[in-house]
Amino acid sequence: MKHSYLSLIAAVLLLAAEASADRYTFLGSYEAHAVNGRELTITATNNVLRLTLIDSAIVRIQVGREGTIQDIPSYAVIHRGNPLLTWELEDQPGELLLRLPAGVIHIQKFPLRMRFADAADSTLAQDEAAFGHSWDGKEFQVWRSLQKDEKFYGLGEKTGNVNKRGFQWVMWNSDFPGYGNDQDPLYASVPFFIGVHNNGAYGTFLDNSFRSVFNMGAGNNRMYSFGADDGELNYYFIFGPTIREVVQRYTSLTGRMPLPPMWALGYQQCRWSYYPEYEFRDLARNFRQRRIPADVLYLDIRYMDRFKVFTWDTTAFPDPQTLFSDLEDMGFKVITIVDPGVKIEKGYRMYEEGIQGNFFARYPDGELFSGEVWPKWCHFPDFSQSAARGWWGDKYGEFMQLGVDGFWIDMNEPAVWGREFPYLVEFDDDGRRSTIKKIHNVYGHLMAQSTYEGMQRGNAGKRPFIVTRAGFAGTQRYAAMWTGDNNARFENLRMALRTCQGLGLSGLAFCGPDAGGFYDTPSHELYMRWIEAGVFTPFLRTHSTINTSDQEPWSFGEWTEDVVRNYLNMRYELLPYLYTEFRRASQTGDPFMRPLFYDYQDDAECFSSQWQHTFTAGPQILVAPVVEEGRRFQEVYLPPGRWYDPWSGITHEGGRRIVVEAPVERLPYFYRGGAIVPRRAVQQYSGEKPLEELILDIVPADSATYTVYLDKGDGMEYLSGAYAEIRIMTFSDGLAWNIEIESTDNAWTRKLKTLRFQLLGSAAMPREVHINDEPVLFESASEREAARVVQDVQRRRFEISLPFTSGRHEFHFEY
Template sequence: MFGRLLSFEPDATGVTVKFEHKEGRISFITDRIVRVYSSMEEKHRPSRAVVQEPKKVDFQARQQKEFITIKTKKLLVRVRDEFQVDFLTPDGRMISEQSVRSDNTQTITKEQAELLAKEGHSLPKEKEAHKFEVVRMLHPKEHIYGLGDKTGFLDKRGYAYEMWNSDIPDTHADFFPSLYKSVPFFISMRPHFTYGIFLDNTSKSYFDMGKEDADSYYFAADGGDLDYYFIAGETMRDIVGAYTGLTGRTALPQKWTLGYHQSRWGYITEDDIMDVAEKMRQCRIPCDSIHFDIDYMDAFKVFTWNRKNYKDPKKTLQKLTEMGYKPVTIIDPGVKKEDGYDVYEEGIKNGYFAFSAENELYVNEVWPGDAVFPSFTNPKVRSWWADKQKFLIDMGVRGVWNDMNEPASFKGPLPDDVQFADEDDTVILHKDAHNIYGHCMAMATKEGWLKYDGRRPFIITRAAYAGTQRYSMFWTGDNQSIWAHLQMAIPQLCNLGLSGFSYAGTDVGGFGADTTKELLARWVQVGCLSPFFRNHSAQGTRRQEPWQFDKELLEIYRKYVELRYHLLPYIYDCFFESEQTGLPIMRPLMLNFEKDAETYEINDEFMVGEWLIAAPVVTQGTTMRLVYLPEGAMWYDFWTGEKYKGGQYITKKAPLDTMPLFVRAGAVLPLYPLMQYVGEKEVEDLTLAVYPGIGNYIHYQDDGESFAYKKGGYNAYVFSQNNGRLQIKDAVKNYEKPYKGFYVKICRDGVTALSDVSGEYLKHEE
């Protein structure tokens, strides 16, 4: 494609390399982040993901015999014929070497194909011709992480995926090539070297991580430009921090959003909603939000309310608010094609909807029947959609849940040549807009909530692209009430976190099919420590509110929802730090213990921040499980206070009401008193659970909903301890309601964080 290397020309930000047939460019964002680019299209479209401006990077470019070298303080880039690019350390050690793709495509005879077809088996794919592909060598001990919400296990080596946002109703299995989100970013880790690669291409793209050839991986795309970023670093934390610096970070959410959310497709009337709201309070299950699925709308028309089933929706929402709930409503992108319907009429008048290749209004079918699709890729359309949020805000809604925004449709997928308006009023075809459709819808939604509500927006999206974390949080879509999906939830959420999506969760209990008592009990144990904690299920499935089974299940469910509310200040602190560092809240063990090779492929444990390890049961009938505690630390059992040395497997009893949970020695965990919802009571005294060891911890305190923290409007307390001797310092003192004092509990055998409500009291000295 490129041919022989001919010459190069350096400038202030990088090097343009000339080949026989095309040009390529190597440029620098930082001395660790390299952009590799070549134009493949007539029109270059600005990135929807990258927000970091390039820094001034000193580099030296030199012509060698068969290649050129470009060297910074942190990285050496080597460019060869055919625009093959290698990345090395400054002293010449290979980090990642480009190669060529071997042809390992399976061939079968005509007779074999006929036999496979008769039994309904799919045929092996032929080798596809992509617009471009980049092949890189795999080290024998290389591990691959990230790639967003893809199915399967934590380590993506040996899998192949496609980046094409897809609403697939079948039960999601390990071999699924794509799901709802396209995050073309991964992290590679092998002995002595760690790096990341982000392919910033919104067309359909492909990532084969050693499935076709065990010695190499490749990424490719069917359209768009060759445009990828190589990120070098000493650790995985460096890579995650650099990638989220490049594409943006999850902002600190309102504190109530970190509470428990109850939802179901099937709360059809105001009586249904109020029954759930009242039962939650009666059963003493803490809950901050009830979600309204599509049934609240009038004939599934967006920005309407069903006045038949809700006689006075504003009054209903006000009553929920008085009970401590924050209502959240679903919104789909499909606008009903109906004369006289104001949203449709306005969109038609202004040309805000997609058109077919023949320049006719494009119509497909979604929940309201025949529907049209806004061109969210255009800023005028986004501003119009933003203004529509005012209808919900004025009604008393506190958050929006964007669904069906792949975009999904009932009469087959949107054709590749459907036309959307782009940023500059030119046309962008569906094949290039598809993967950013949900991203741009989230942009529009956030714009409206900032304009009309003013607090930190709470926006959920199903479909997303790299960088959508700047606008929204996420859930993993339509999972099923099966054990395999509980098992998959942990690596799926951990890889989303490594991909920049810090605020994410799964539907607790499973969305489709019928959950069981045991499955729901085990799922709430995972959910209570996931960043987003919501029970959601489908119409026609078994109800899975906490009281739908028996007293034992209700008590187990309450125990773990209460645990979530006790740990809220810790989780909120994790989010505060995530906005600054990009590090996820829910993490695979190896992110914190990268030197411990035993952590690299643990799929059934996870960490919450720096200090907690959860080892949930994810298999039916299991009441005892093996737990690995990473080396380099001592660990306390959260429930018993028992102490363990790291670097070993231990066996823990795990009856149905117990999820093994461990705290790293040196931790100081802030705990809230029990509440039924965030803000039910003022927290004047904070409980500190101290786990003897050596450690420092920063706790943040603010109003929990405004943007004042961005201007320093918060308090920051530094808790330092040395084997139980605690020091408390005020690092920042800008919030008007500091704690009056602290209850300090020293945790040890038989004394745990939750064994009583208080400990030694220390008055806070201003």
């Protein structure tokens, strides 16, 4: 009887505990607060809330359970803030009021809830009144009120619309080959989003690597939420008010992409697999003989000895060093794939060193974890361990000594044939001992870090170039990202354009898909449309899977080859513009490929999902790819301003829709009024010829300014000032154009001999042309020929070539 009574009590207590565990606990009411420089700590009835001022527009928010806050090292954040900052705080009866230059934070005391407002005190975001911050066991959630017109952007590599409202998004790096538009999650996790409300923007970054969920109003119209399964409740609120400012501030927090080598902006050709060596050489010869520009060729997994990482199949590739030297002479760079799995094989160097150095992930009982991938059963490097990252990173130097120029890191979600590691698997985490639950989302990020740092040590002063499939917030510091194993369908072309815009808004400015699609074979039309759009995507690579039809530019017939050649020529002509904009991205975080609303936030139409496949390529060019099969006319929305159509020569007034012809060989794109777009003559690869003539496409405006960036295209000397800038200022009153040019005087500008002006929007011949008040004569045929004068009446443009020397010069065109 006694035993039964005690059992009953135990059962009741167990049920009570389970019931309690199934209910959320919420952040309690204010009890006291203390200010310590830039830290404000608020004690609550059951928790502690800390706000740390990072800079004038970024605030870190931590909530500690049971009265403690853990400061766990971040994998993502590099900007720790200014320790000399202090809060401007008002202690009012019902709230604490915090003022920043960029906005205001209202902290309601009973219970503790926060409202974030702009500098005019208009609400940007606010905690849901009843819930706010909550816990259920280890899981936590932050609940915010969902505002009527609120839109959400970013969240990294996601399918669906560019606006993420109305759906739930999961952060858990996952390998889903041939994914469709409803697949989530995917390969990379970036727990950062941008909210837009009343035309004011803000950002939220959840600095937590555990599996997290962002419910952006899915299934309800009351609230949105974000939270994680475990770990620290630690996030950053970023004030705008513009989307541009939010992105720039977020990337100041998590880092920006380094300036890549110029060749990484060229065309790249890949396949699973070019094998053996003679096929790889034939690929290179075909590009050069057909005069199709390309910079990079890839070796997929078949170059290895039975798929073992950091090995060579010496039968198929008997002398890699000579091969790569020959390809270098032809102007090609070579990138090899690297997977993290290390084959379990006695005598295999990577296996033996990993065992000896204790560099592999383990189970809690000390047994090494084994998972099956391409080489069959493998152990996996513990990239959370600094020593393991250094060991792995050093291996890249050996490949670079052979002539490998970059690395393509794959399968690093991490992926195994059973989809995932067991949750028991542990990592050193530099002495903190963490399970895969914490490390999973940053495994690819840490592999990218190991690769980047290894290339820095072994790359003889060259700029590392890495392409990764998996990543996390901050991976942009180490690698470009491609969007994984897609399909050869128009749906995937559309999805790729949306996904890359989202990645750019999430800090990963250097991104792109497998052009043409990885699985299946694209139609001629799809392949051409994809390459057309790819001219203006940051990363341009064709890639296809094994046992599919060839997918090189000449594989679809002569006409398709001609069209693709023309568009790749356009890409290479635009390299001065692309390189300048990549330099801007490395300094400011502004993505090269971005939604219309990035530059035109005040225009509500730019937020419409109807235009989410239209984007701007830098600040000067609007691109409206055709993404529907069989379409030969394209409806385009042009934001306010004037827009020049290079195909027709027509200048359109913006703020309205237009319809333009779009045969399969024509990509609709437009220069904005005031555009200054630097170009150069076509090359077969990016470093083939020195830049001796700079072409400037200029669309008239009252005034406009653009600065062209030049350096040698590789190496780290630019960080010490070894670069040139050419600042171009234009002024037009309809009767005359003044173009003022100021340039650095150094090796890069001294190579320039000619400026070729393309004045767009009018074919009228100027009556007079002056350089620094000195007339330029081109009245005779010989004078016009020397100046290479062109009047193109149909496309409304006038061209003239004029001599260039570094310094300050004024070019005056009188009509």
